[in-house]
Amino acid sequence: MTPDVWLPFPAEEIEGLPDSFRYRLWDGEDAFPADPADCVFYVTPYMKSPEVTVRPLAAMPAVQVVQTLTAGIDDVLGRLGDLRPGVRLCNAAGVHTASTAELALALTLASLRGIPGMVRGQDREEWRSGFYDALADKSVLIIGYGSIGSAIEDRLTAFECGPVARVARTARTTARGPVHTLADLPGLLPRADVVILVTPLTDATRGLVGADFLSRMKDGALLVNVSRGPVVDTKSLLAEVESGRLCAALDVTDPEPLPAGHPLWHAPNVLITPHVGGSSSAFEPRAKRLLARQLTRFAAGEPVEHTVLITE
Structure with a gap:
């Protein structure tokens, strides 16, 4: 029997899909759909609630790959127990790079x-000169x-900004300079005019x-968050922006969506966008190219890319 692949796009809209599967639109x-x-x-599915995203998992005993269309996988992590051992969970690394980097720069400049x-x-x-x-x-x-993060730095170079410092989980050296670890933040934060969270x-x-x-x-520094809302403690951020000491530009918040009446809506020097870092016209063509590559590799028996973890 030809195995099923569940896609959130019509298969005929994705160029380069292998003929090895029966494609189901969901x-x-x-x-x-089946x-x-x-x-x-x-x-x-993309931009659906976690409850919707994980709903089929418990009924998928034959599934071998779960491919998200997000860079983060936190929406499905809590339900990995529904899957048999050996299932590969893949993220959409690269799909949101251009769009999110673009928004990070837009928020910073705005x-x-x-x-x-x-x-x-x-x-x-009013003429606010x-x-x-x-x-x-x-x-x-x-x-x-x-x-x-690297794509953000690509875009920063055109704006004649000052020195750029980089932080990741592990230290390394890049062509642009060193990448520090989180342990180095106490020494890096006091020197930054703009801190971008990704x-x-x-x-x-x-x-x-x-x-x-x-x-x-x-004092006067700008915090830009295009990562996830819970990376920032909202109460602590409110204290800083309400005092006027810091500014913030937030594509994500905690809680999210930000409810009506929340003090963050009207806090001074805060710009809020509704978690649209990846949801632009750049998303769909890149997502479709990723799926064609992944399914071509899967059909050929080759390891799929961007595997974040394998269930045990």
């Missing part, structure tokens, strides 16, 4: 140049120096940006 609807027991490769205030001024027909910060000459600290959410990074972290940032 993007989180209530009804499954018996989940026949699925060997499951591509999770915050420094005072664009949110100018938009409010336009609504009120003045003297604003530039990204030029600013020192930048990128926390989470993977493919997206780290995955892990036990080591949950609550990383708390009162101690924020207190080490220099």
Whole structure:
């Protein structure tokens, strides 16, 4: 029997898919497109709740690969116990690189140049001239120096910014310079004008940006978060922005979605976007190219790429 592959896109829209499988379209609807027991490769729906994403897993005894379309895998980690040993969980490394890096730069520039205030001024027909910060000459600290962090630095070079420091899980040397570890943050934070968070959410990074972290940032510094909301302790951040000492530009929040009436909505010097780092026109073509590559490798019996873990 030809095995099933579940996709969130119509198979005919993905160029280069192998003929080895029967493709089933499922993007989180209530009804499954076929018996989940026949699925060997499951591509999770994009921008659906974790409850929707994991719903078929317990009924997929034959599944060999679970492919997310997100860089993070936290939406499915809690349900890996539903899977048999040996299932590969893959993320979408590279799919969101261009889009997220672009938004990180957009948030940084908009915050420094005072664009949110100018938009409010336009609504009120106010001419808000003045003297604003530039990204030029600013020192930048990128926390989470993977493919997206590197792409952010690619884009920073055009803006004549000051020195760029890089932090990742493990220390290494790149063509641009050293990559530090989280243990080096106390010495790096006081020197950064802009701190950009693009780290995955892990036990080591949950609550990383708390009162101690924020207190080490220099007065007037900008915190940009395009990673995950729980990386930042919201209460501690509110204390800093409400005092006027720090500024923030946040694509992600904790809680998320940010509920009506939450003080973060109206905190001074805070720009909020609704978790749209990866959801741009750049997403779909890159996601489809990734799926064609992964399924071609899978059909040929070759190891799939971007394996984050294998169930035990």
